[in-house]
Amino acid sequence: MARYVLQLAFDGDPRRLEARPAHREHLRALQAEGRLVTAGPWADDSGALHxxxxxxxxxxxxxxxxxxxxxVDGYEVVLLKEWTPLM
Structure with a gap:
């Protein structure tokens, strides 16, 4: 298994907010499967880190x-990179 960091930037499209409940359910399912370690938006809601x-x-x-x-094309991938955490 490998760990990957994904940084997203959100655009102003209101369809992203409409899709947010389904998006968060998708993330919860991935976490339950062990494929998502953590995820969350920046405090200013300009993007997120997964x-x-x-x-x-x-x-x-x-x-x-x-x-x-x-x-809904609600984001842009800013960074997708394999990560080797030390701790």
Whole structure:
């Protein structure tokens, strides 16, 4: 398994807020499966940071394709990078 950090920037499209409940349910399911370590928005709601534990980047990209935010094009990926935490 590998850990990946995903940083998102949100746009002003109101459809993202409409998709937020489904997006958060999607994240809860991923956490229950052990594939999402943590996630949350910046305090100013300009974007978010997610940490995933997945097999590889291809699995993470599959996860992103099924995210309700993706369907409304509600974000831009700022950073998607494998991460090696020390602790």
């Amino acid at each position: 940490v995933y534990e997945v097999t590889d980047e291809a699995e993470l990209r599959d996860i992103l394709r099924t995210d309700p935010y993706t369907a």
